[in-house]
Amino acid sequence: AQSVAQPEDQVNVAEGNPLTVKCTYSVSGNPYLFWYVQYPNRGLQFLLKYITGDNLVKGSYGFEAEFNKSQTSFHLKKPSALVSDSALYFCAVRDSGGFKTIFGAGTRLFVKA
Amino acid sequence: DAGVIQSPRHEVTEMGQEVTLRCKPISGHNSLFWYRQTMMRGLELLIYFNNNVPIDDSGMPEDRFSAKMPNASFSTLKIQPSEPRDSAVYFCASSFERGRSSYEQYFGPGTRLTVT
Numbered sequence: 555a556q557s558v559a560q561p562e563d564q565v566n567v568a569e570g571n572p573l574t575v576k577c578t579y580s581v582s583g584n585p586y587l588f589w590y591v592q593y594p595n596r597g598l599q600f601l602l603k604y605i606t607g608d609n610l611v612k613g614s615y616g617f618e619a620e621f622n623k624s625q626t627s628f629h630l631k632k633p634s635a636l637v638s639d640s641a642l643y644f645c646a647v648r649d650s651g652g653f654k655t656i657f658g659a660g661t662r663l664f665v666k667a
Numbered sequence: 668d669a670g671v672i673q674s675p676r677h678e679v680t681e682m683g684q685e686v687t688l689r690c691k692p693i694s695g696h697n698s699l700f701w702y703r704q705t706m707m708r709g710l711e712l713l714i715y716f717n718n719n720v721p722i723d724d725s726g727m728p729e730d731r732f733s734a735k736m737p738n739a740s741f742s743t744l745k746i747q748p749s750e751p752r753d754s755a756v757y758f759c760a761s762s763f764e765r766g767r768s769s770y771e772q773y774f775g776p777g778t779r780l781t782v783t
Binding site: 586595660 | 717
């Protein structure tokens with residue numbers, strides 16, 4: 555069975571500082587990994603994905619994520635946080651042999667000016 | 668592209684009434700998903716269609732819930748009869764899947780359902 559864990563309910567960071575939102579996963583086959591962002595009263599919005607290839611994936615709005623197979627992690631990062639990055643972030647995983655994408659519980663990011 | 672379209676955006680109904688939520692996926696996408704989001708349970712997959720065929724409905728809570736996809740551009744999620752515990756935000760999402768080309772999902776704005 556596949557699963558995804560986001561160990562932090564909330565992450566607080568000051569504007570201009572680097573941010574990291576953590577994600578670990580478990581799948582039986584090769585993982586397809588995703589990050590989505592949700593702003594208030596909106597649907598989830600795709601940020602980036604890892605399917606295969608380079609372990610460092612770059613996405614929208616300056617976000618990037620690093621796939622670490624040995625640690626089964628896919629942490630989301632940004633070098634310099636903006637107040638407008640404040641939102642709910644979801645990590646998601648899909649087994650390469652399956653069709654179902656499992657979403658984490660979400661991590662709320664607060665960026666303080 | 669207009670993205671995934673859902674209607675209505677808000678629905679308030681009384682317990683026992685029938686509720687129908689509607690979704691128009693992105694043109695060309697061949698997979699459609701219905702999700703429910705609540706504070707307590709997070710984001711739950713209710714049902715998944717591929718090429719208009721229901722593939723997995725194991726997340727549908729009970730027989731009161733049903734979903735259809737009569738063609739590639741339209742899907743409905745129906746709750747009959749509705750109960751207060753069905754109150755949630757319901758999202759529709761679509762994606763194009765073939766081989767390893769793309770698996771990200773595009774979400775609609777959601778329908779906020781309140782059952783009193």
